[in-house]
Amino acid sequence: MAAPAPVIRSKPLIVRHLPYFVAAAILVALAAGMQFDGYVLNILMQATTFSIAVFGLSVVLGLCGQINLAQAAFFGFGAYAVGLGTADLHMSYWLCLLAGCLAALVAGAFLGMSTLRLGGHYLAMVTISFQQIVTLVMINAIWLTHGPDGVSNIGRPALFSTSQGYLAFCVAVLAIVGYIVWHLPDTKLGRAMRAVRDNELAAGVNGIDVFRTKIYAFGICAVLGGLAGGLFAGGFAYISPDQFSFADSIVFLTMSLLGGVASPIGSAIGTGLLILIPEWLRFLKSVPGLYLAIYGLFVILIIRFMPDGIWGFVANIFERWRAKTQAPAAVKPLLLKPAMVGGDIVLEVRGLSKHFGGLKAVDGVDIAVRRGGVHALIGPNGSGKTTTLNVLSGLYKATSGSIMLDGTDITNMPPHQRTAAGLGRTFQNIRLFRSMTALENVEIGAERRGNTMVGQGGDAALTERAMEALTFVGLGHRANELITSFSYGHQRLIEIARALAGNPTLLLLDEPAAGLNSTEKLELHELLKRIAAQGLTILIIDHDMTLVSEAAQHITVLNFGRRIADGESMAVLRHPDVVSAYLGSE
Amino acid sequence: MKLTRRDFAAGLAAGLAAPYIIKSARAEGAATIKIGMCAPVTGPAAESGRYAIQGAKIALEAVNKAGGILGKQAELVIEDDQTTNPGIVLAFSKLAAQPDIVAFLGSIRSTQVHAMAPDVLKLGKPVMIGGTDPNLTHMGNQWLFRFRPNDSYSGRVIAEYGVNTLGKKKWAILHSTDAFGTAGGKALAAALEKLGCPAVLDQGYANQSQDFTPVVLAIKQSGADILGSYFTFENDLGIFARQLRQLGVNIPWVGSPSIVNITALKLAGPALYNTFGVADYAEDSSDAAKAFGKAYRDVVKVAPDNQSSWTYDAVSVLSAAINKAGSTDPAKIREAILATKKFPGAEGEYNFDQNGDGLHGYNIVKNDKGNIVFDKHIEFTD
Amino acid sequence: MDLVLQLLFTGIGIGAVYALVALGFVLIFRATNVVNFAQGEFSMVAAYLMVVFAVDLGWPYWLSFLIALGGMALLGVIFNLGVYYPLRHRSFLPVIIATIGASILLANSVLAIYGPQPQVLQGWFETPGIQLGPVYLDSQYLLIIAVTIALVIFNYWFFEHTLLGKKLQATSQDKEMASLLGISVSTMIMITFIYSAVLGGLAGILVAPVLFVSIQMGSTIALKAFAATIIGGFGDVAGAIIGGLALGVIETFGAAYISVPYKDGFAFLVLIAFLVFRPQGIFGERVAEKA
The missing domain is CATH 3.40.50.2300 (Response regulator)
Incomplete structure (x- = not known):
């Protein structure tokens, strides 16, 4: 046996990232000490503050996959808070900056809430509308915002009253925010965001509160926008509504995409370039419109040829040179300790119905799954099996009936709460988080709220647990590979490992044998035996009669949304109704 | 030619470098x-x-x-x-x-x-x-x-001309809600107040409006017998002028400088005939x-x-x-x-004052069938 | 009452403009699932083409009109090949950004070639309008409304009763299925781009005599048309028309009775209300499934 848990990072984070802080400190010192003329200073000030706003976009868009075309509005919230606060109310700069961030946060969370029902183009349109309304208010609410005149004589903190001092302060903020955004993907929240981006459905059934994660992403994005706006207002001492228009939101978005949406480094690169390129192209100014036309052309070309942005392009080249990270060494065997709160019946479904309009996909079904066994749910195509499973895991809302999991009524819970209550599941068409490694996928499973096997849920414990689960399904040695490099059968195993890592009370397997070859099916069967041996209850849906008849002790049969048979495996399979309804139609 | 990613990257790099090369190639001029x-x-x-x-x-x-x-x-x-x-x-x-x-x-x-x-x-x-x-x-x-x-003068000149020369007292003010229009509208309203005939309608509009029907109807309903306006963009002015005439409003109209601007004349055509404008520049x-x-x-x-x-x-x-x-x-x-x-x-x-303002009055010009004719100059000394 | 009638006519007129542009949005969206942010610039480019041929070169109006629409068809081809086609396998986001890039490119190219001065384009009719009792009907708005109605009928006939229309429908509903049936999906998408560029151009040429020809003429209308599209239910032709008309009327009455400066805000408030309470739009159960 190898030494346990070499996965745990050897040096504290702060020490490993010392070079970053040293470089940041040098930049801050340069900003404070070097002699810039006004032009360079203004460019740097703009680039620094804009970068922070673009970091916000890299969180909401890059990490969480949600579009935000209103970043300039959030930027404006911060700017106006600082502008109006210091110029009109003569309040402390710091207080104003804080107020601006809070205002942006509230607005961002509000916008995030609209994601409850909307995605894609709709979300784009909501954010555009929000942006337009904010602009109209800035222009027309003259009593508050001074209207189109804008706000002048904006103050700065006494500590950074010189332009260069203030720039140094902004660079310092940029460095800190950059550090946080850089590490966000490796935190629990960051993983949740990536999971939501990769596969919203799977994120939900793995215990991630999708809705709240999106609100957090929007909130963070908005706060960074507000912070950047506050810094901007102090830097330029004058703001007016036309600096926070829809066009500026588009500029922010383009900056983010140009540099590479997924990383703060990309954001900084994109911001810098989009501030500098129009400046450089000014020599084309003899023909009005020409340089903006070229700018537009560049946007198209970059999207076409550098889909991951400039940084993504560069990072890909580095990736090829860098040696593959070694998989962490083997670990302790996986321990499954399913909770035992309720009685003998782990899952009790009573009178469950799911109607789509007039179609009764599931109609008054009762299921009782005994603790510790393998229970199978079978039926011909269209019999309502998968609908039942989706109602059980919360993807559909039940029309009527009740679902009790280990003594808890989960009928009306959203997916992530069912997961917290002890439900784990896999999907017929595999739903893994495709931009992540196998280990990261399983870590998200291990993060299940209520998982008693990971102590306080620290990073090290999660990684250890995830490694155990991966080793359990036989893929521990490939933990650090991206999902896309695994075969179909192995992806299925990873999905099972992801569910197991959370130490569920009940494991739902949706056609686990679908698409597997005969060797893989055999392996799957062995795996199920090993899982069942540790006392975890399994509810399995499958077409594969060999697997079902050998693995399951108990079978429920559905046809046309109704239960037609239920009982001990062999008896049910010989039941004449089942033979005619199910096997007859095979 | 097939453009590959690498070609594009190289092109991008060259594009970014070009301005520097051009800039350094530009020689410094003689002493001017x-x-x-x-x-x-x-x-x-x-x-x-x-x-x-x-x-x-x-x-x-x-x-x-x-x-x-x-x-x-x-x-x-x-x-x-x-x-x-x-x-x-x-x-x-x-x-x-x-x-x-x-x-x-x-x-x-x-x-x-x-x-x-x-x-x-x-x-x-x-x-x-x-x-x-x-x-x-x-x-x-x-x-x-x-x-x-400055706008305090344009507002005063419009009010002065309308009230004392044209003899109209029921004013409608229309201004864009940008900085220029808001400041102008405010100055005009204040000047009218001073002359003892406050405006019966003070209406703002957002730039790049595609339609002014509600505004025109509001003017019609207000019973105003003269219109003072501050327009920023000529296309807004053109659309408004045409709709104003189409909906049968023919009261005298004294506008800010944009009303006599050549683009506005071209866009609005006959709709602006017989209007007055304050003009800082009048050729005659x-x-x-x-x-x-x-x-x-x-x-x-x-x-x-x-x-x-x-x-x-x-x-x-x-x-x-x-x-x-x-x-x-x-x-x-x-x-x-x-x-x-x-x-x-x-x-x-x-005549510069200590604030840095060089001019203290405006010309009033009239649109006579598309020709801008100088009418009078109104100067303030205070 | 007179007031209400006049407002209603104007609202429907301006709404018909939104509806025309919205139609172009919908067609592209249905075929490709992409929102084309350069749709407004299509209108602008067509209006400038009219200025070039009908005003500057003094060619007959109808000939200039045909040339302008031909030019738009060509622009549709270039747009598809240059902007959409290379990105067709990517998610919607890069495509959105590319169309935004295209809109910046088109607007500023026209600025570079033609200069910033707004231009005048005369309307189809000599008479500017008719006085009908208390209501003044602008002849150009009458024409726009008539064309909108005609297009609704034409679209219905085209998509429901012609083979090409049905092929286009099939493509927009299920690309894989369509290609299995032997329909060339890329040809269908090409036709869609051509058609919607021509439609956008038509809207631009029709609206130019009212709003004048300027670089910004397209973008303002397009944003509203986009809102109209969503209110109508994305992907629904009838919905886009109704949405556009509704938006025009709401805006005009909102300006008359609530606030003129906030006029542009009404469209977006209505939109947010719709998105929150009825995200599938006025029509459109189908969209919810697509999303």
Whole structure:
């Protein structure tokens, strides 16, 4: 046996990232000490503050996959808070900056809430509308915002009253925010965001509160926008509504995409370039419109040829040179300790119905799954099996009936709460988080709220647990590979490992044998035996009669949304109704 | 040709490097006096930017023919302000970074002047402006010098003309909700209040409106017998004018300078016949104005308007002031500009006050079947 | 009452403009699932083409009109090949950004070639309008409304009763299935782009005499048309028309009775209300499944 848990990072984070802080400190010192003329200073000030706003976009868009075309509005919230606060109310700069961030946060969370029902183009349109309304208010609410005149004589903190001092302060903020955004993907929240981006459905059934994660992403994005706006207002001492228009939101978005949406480094690169390129192209100014036309052309070309942005392009080249990270060494065997709160019946479904309009996909079904066994749910195509499973895991809302999991009524819970209550599941068409490694996928499973096997849920414990689960399904040695490099059968195993890592009370397997070859099916069967041996209850849906008849002790049969048979495996399979309804139609 | 990713990356790198190569290839010019100018070469006001540059160039040519500034030839260094506030801040700071520029021409847009004002104060060199927000010269920034009458005058002139010359007392005010329109509308409302006939309707509208029917109907319903207006963009003015006439409103109309602007005349056509406008520039108002008109027509081939006359005057007054000061020291130039009295400019007679305002009155002109005819000049001394 | 009638006519007129542009949005969206942010610039380019041929070169109006629409068809082809086609396998986001890039490119290319001055384009009719009792009917708005109605009928006939229309429908509903049936999906998408560029161009040419020809003319209308599209239910032709008309009327009455400066805000408030309470739009159950 190898030494346990070499996965745990050897040096504290702060020490490993010392070079970053040293470089940041040098930049801050340069900003404070070097002699810039006004032009360079203004460019740097703009680039620094804009970068922070673009970091916000890299969180909401890059990490969480949600579009935000209103970043300039959030930027404006911060700017106006600082502008109006210091110029009109003569309040402390710091207080104003804080107020601006809070205002942006509230607005961002509000916008995030609209994601409850909307995605894609709709979300784009909501954010555009929000942006337009904010602009109209800035222009027309003259009593508050001074209207189109804008706000002048904006103050700065006494500590950074010189332009260069203030720039140094902004660079310092940029460095800190950059550090946080850089590490966000490796935190629990960051993983949740990536999971939501990769596969919203799977994120939900793995215990991630999708809705709240999106609100957090929007909130963070908005706060960074507000912070950047506050810094901007102090830097330029004058703001007016036309600096926070829809066009500026588009500029922010383009900056983010140009540099590479997924990383703060990309954001900084994109911001810098989009501030500098129009400046450089000014020599084309003899023909009005020409340089903006070229700018537009560049946007198209970059999207076409550098889909991951400039940084993504560069990072890909580095990736090829860098040696593959070694998989962490083997670990302790996986321990499954399913909770035992309720009685003998782990899952009790009573009178469950799911109607789509007039179609009764599931109609008054009762299921009782005994603790510790393998229970199978079978039926011909269209019999309502998968609908039942989706109602059980919360993807559909039940029309009527009740679902009790280990003594808890989960009928009306959203997916992530069912997961917290002890439900784990896999999907017929595999739903893994495709931009992540196998280990990261399983870590998200291990993060299940209520998982008693990971102590306080620290990073090290999660990684250890995830490694155990991966080793359990036989893929521990490939933990650090991206999902896309695994075969179909192995992806299925990873999905099972992801569910197991959370130490569920009940494991739902949706056609686990679908698409597997005969060797893989055999392996799957062995795996199920090993899982069942540790006392975890399994509810399995499958077409594969060999697997079902050998693995399951108990079978429920559905046809046309109704239960037609239920009982001990062999008896049910010989039941004449089942033979005619199910096997007859095979 | 098939463009690969690598080709594109190489092209991108070359594209980014090119400006530097071009910049370093540009040789330094001979010893000249440099005047910086921020003008909207691109963006929504690009059109007026072109006129402004022409006006300044014509004046500069005249100055150079007459011996230049301090015996040297004068040169204009133009930066694009993109018609935006951040744009003018960058454009100005780029100009400000060149130490051999002695003075600047700012913007005709008040918000842009507001945006660049902190940098102007920091730099401490004279900047000629055309923005007409009265505050600009009253906010303690001693380096701004205005070459157009400010909005408190335009409002007073419109009110004065409508009430005392046309004899109308029930006013409707229509103004755009941008900085220019809001300030103008406010000034007009205040002037009417003073004359004892407060407006019966004070209506704002957002720029780039596609339709003015509700506004026209509101004017119709208010029972107003005269209309005073502040429009920013000519296409808004054109749409409004046409709808106003179509819906049968034919009350007298006295508008801000944009109403007699050549683009507006072209767009609105007969809908603007018989309207009055305040104009800082009216070709027939003085000999100096006529002279500028002729020079401008010779070069640009179209009729001049206030977009070009103020930059023309700014360069003329500035050059004379530097020559009088005998030095390019900013403080001395400032004193010389403020000491400028009875200077005959295209826009009128310049008598600078201590705030930096050069003009204190407006011309009233009439649109006579598409021709702009000078009516009278109204000057205030307070 | 007179007031209401006049407002109603104007609202429907301006709404018909939104509806025309919205139609172009919908067609592209249905075929490709992409929102084309350059749709407004299509209108602008067509209006400038009219100025070039009908005003500057003084060619007959109808000939210039045909040339302008031909030019738009060509622009549709270039747009598809240059902007959409290379990105067709990517998610919607890069495509959105590319169309935004295209809109910046088109607007500023026209600015570079034609200069910033707004231009005048005369309307189809000599008479500017008719006084019908208390209501003044602008002849150009009458024409726009008529064309909108005609297009609704034409679209219905085209998509429901012609083979090409049905092929286009099939493509927009299920690309894989369509290609299995032997329909060339890329040809269908090409036709869609051509058609919607021509439609956008038509809207631009029709609206130019009312709003004048300027660089910004397209973008303002397009944003509203986009809102109209969503209110109508994305992907629904009838919905886009109704949405556009509704938006025009709401805006006009909102300006008359609530606030003129906030006029542009009404469209977006209505939109947010719709998105929150009825995200599938007025029509459109189908969209919810697509999303």
